Amino acid sequence: MVKIKVLGSGCANCKRLEALVSKVVAAHNIQAEIEKVTDYNEIMKWPILSTPGLVINDKLVSSGRIPNEAELTTWLTGAASQR
């Protein structure tokens, strides 16, 4: 099970990142649990200065931008195969 957290207070880019993550997860049949973190106190526990942030298995992988589909696929399939 890959644990994914999307950090963002509900801005347009955060929603787009979440949708893209769901799409990649579905396309590659990855067993994943996607959590939306919208509370600023929770978000700021991660060392980010700009949203959206993406955390995969408790590791921050991107912040302040929407990674493209290819990057997301690499990260998520990589995380899935480690387990």
Place this chain on the structure above:
Amino acid sequence: MGQAISTVLKSGQRRPGSVYWVVGLAAVGWVIAYSSIQSLADWLAYSALGLARGSHLGEALAFFLYDVPKILLLLSGMIFAISIVRTFFSPERTRAMLGGKRQGVGNALAALLGIVTPFCSCSAVPLFIGFVESGVPLGVTFSFLIAAPTINEVAVVMLYGLFGWRVAGLYIASGLTIAIIAGIVIGRLRMERYVEDFVWQRQVTASGLEEHLTWPDRFQRAWDSVKEIVGKVWLYVMIGIGVGAAIHGYVPESALAGIMGKQAWWSVPAAVLLGIPLYSNAAGVIPVVSALMEKGASLGTVLAFMMSVVGLSLPEMIILRRVLKPQLIAVFIGVIAVAIVITGYVFNLVV
């Protein structure tokens, strides 16, 4: 074409050489397209559609057919270039550069970095907390928070496209001045106690990601942001230019000199007030004010309106309320509004 570029950029990660060819060819294509807009628009309006030169409809349509492709091409090209510059900056790096800087120097540096650091007003809260808790002075943080949205790439490119480089340059210079002065004022007023308490009580978190980007990565990122930004504003640009074209073709010369000209002293503060609630439509507002200016509105009034639209936005204030007490929000709005009004008067006097 967009799809083709994406595909090549992706394959370019395996064969880096081809990416430079694609970017180079796209640049050549861009220059050819940009230099042939005027003749194409004239041909379409006056020859293909057979409208008479000097007629209301003909003038309006030629204006529209010329400005829409011109602005969209300018936006795509300039955003690509600016985005490449921005891949060399990040909020984390900016914070590291600003840490421990004194007032004055720190405010100027923060305002300049506000132009090149990638920033979206939805990130204002984490950025504010991250800056303040790591020791960036409050006034310096505000200089950044004012400059970053005010001097934004869409506003600057559209001003350049519709008014020329002189107005775009004046806009950047006055945006920087306002950000620096407002930041210094807020710093001097010792407003620290009006920051919400939880901000000061937080543990300082270590700095985040350090990325190593190759040139194909930078091109890919820049292309992604062109698609994102142009995708978001093109409709506003078209509506704005449409309204502007109608004004251009139908409103008589100097019809607005009385209400938006230099003689009407109240037009500057009125323009600033009117600009506060208008935010997301900056892309649509500029073509309209450009047409208004042609009909007698003065430059200072128009610039003040523009800055108020992009620099003082209600959504951003609502977001910042999470970390700032109402008194500080009021000071923030007040200081910027006054600074913009003064800028407007100065331009009306000087230009």
